[in-house]
Amino acid sequence: MKNDKIQVLVVDDEVEFASTLADRLELRGLAANTVNSGSDALVSVASSRPDVMLLDLKMPVMGGFEVLAEVKEKYGDAIEVIMLTGHGGAESGKIGIEHGAFDYIVKPFDFNELLEKIMLAFEKKKSGTSAS
């Protein structure tokens, strides 16, 4: 089932946002899926392993950090996580990195910047070494 396309899972409780983001990624040749809650994310990841997860920080019931912890515990470096932070901004992003996230980007962001980060994350996963 897996091809050369980078597998991305978009986790965000804003439905429209997540789907549009996924569409744009698809247009650029990535394979993108969306879920709209933390629990859905864990279920999805269990069955199909994405390369990169775009994880919104602020979600009801199960927040971004919780999901991050679970994913990192279960899957370690197999899934690289990029935090999508809103008002929390840089601080939250840095905390995320401390807890295992690859990087973060502050909403609203520049799409191309995000793309760059996804690429770097994929590189890291592929090489299996820590990003420098």
Add this chain to the structure above:
Amino acid sequence: MSLFGVCEADEHPGGFKRFRVFLFLAMIVISLTPLTIITGLSYSQYQELLWKEEHDQFRWNAEGAKKTIEAFIDELASVVKFVSREYTYEELLDQNKLDRLFDRLLEEYPGFMDIGVFDSQGIQRTYSGPYRLKGYDYSGQEWFDQVKERHLFISDVILGYRKLPHFVIAVSNKKEGSDEYWVLRTTINSDSLQNYISTISTKASQDIFLVNTSGVLQTRSNYFGDVLDRYPKFVPPHVGEIIINHDRKMGGEILHATTVSIEKTPWVLILIKDGYIHGKEWLSFRFRLGMIFLGSSLLGIIVIYQISSVLTRCLRDSSEKRQALLAEAEHTSKLASIGRLAAGVAHEINNPLAIVDQKAGLMMDLLELTGEFEYKDKFTASTKGIVAAVVRCKTITQRLLGFARKMDVKLEDLNLNDVLKDVLGFLEKEALYSHIRFELHFQKTLPSVYSDRGQLQQVFLNIINNAIDAIGRDGVITLTTRRLDEYTLQVLITDSGPGMPAEVLKHIFDPFFTTKEAGKGTGLGLSITYGLVKKLGGEITVSSEVGKGTTFAVNLPMQDPRGETNEK
């Protein structure tokens, strides 16, 4: 309502005025009442004391005078008595003997004018003296009867036939071997009496003289005239003990007169003295007391007036400051609420914004993959427009959120130029609306400063806000950044406003000082700014020229206040 509503003075119009008046009156009463009482007491006590002392002395003088006059008269009377007993009636009928006796008498007592011997019928039998009175009949005369009865008679001072004032001393004795009386009579020149009186007069009395019970002066008086003139006041017939009267002479002076009879004579001794109110002691005391009282009262009134004014003013200032503080706190809290509101709004807006952002992005993506169609250009342009608008929204919400963030001190390397640009972003619209433009002279190679972004933003926001207010409409605000010296960076903010005079400049950083009208500013902005700059380890100064404009200079250390330099 405590004490005339003192504590609520600020709530009532004219409350402070009333408070000041109340304070003034209360202090005046408290301080002047004892002063007045004591002054009054001193006055009356001293007056009483002087009066008593004077009276006592006067009385003592009178006693002394009375005793000496009596002694004087006694002595003269004794002499006459002695003579009348030493010689018999028959012996003294001898004219020669009488003459010789009289001469010897005169040697000792030159005051004697004559001496005469009278038989029991009152006929003068022998006489020695300058007048021719031998043979005169004195039987009807009162004195003769009196001397026969009392054995000693002293007369008033009279002029008589002689034109010289004199008085008589006469004694009577029984003839040897008989029941009949004979009389020895002498007259004495009243000069000797006068001289004697003169010698006993002292400084203690202004006038001392004798009168008889009919009010005829027996000796000269300073106030009432010469011998045998009338003494105008009432003389009681016999005054056994010393009586002191207060008289009031014309002109309102108080005189004391003391009256006492001289025993065995028909005379009354009178001493006259000016009352103490003429005394130097009393007058100087009154003067000093008056001066002290007036001086203290005046001083008291002036000092109390000042104190109550100053105190009231302090109270009023305090009250005003308190109200200003309350207003400022309210203002701040309102701002905080608005800040929170704005932050909330920004958060909320971010989500739909993100959606629009992505959707528009998707549209752009799709357009690129789509071939030509009618109106594709217009469509593309519109979509670009949406994206651009979203970018603007992003900047706005970023700024809003960035500024509303909690003000914990967070030190980091900052580029002052960027910080200033952020602040300008906030004020751009307002400035544009007032036709105020910004001129930036930023040093491109400005080293970074290690400080707290939020506080720096607040500092510059305050200053630039003031600049905008100062200009009003149509002007220029110039922002300059540069490295001042090895350790300091400088930010200069100059406005083209009306400038400030030196008087205002002096107080510009004072809390609660504002030149804006009431309600338009609490006067705390610049004082807070001053405090902030100081906290950041920097200096803030202002220079201004009326008509030219104002420049604020903020100097910041590149060095971390903790001691690490920030050289780049």
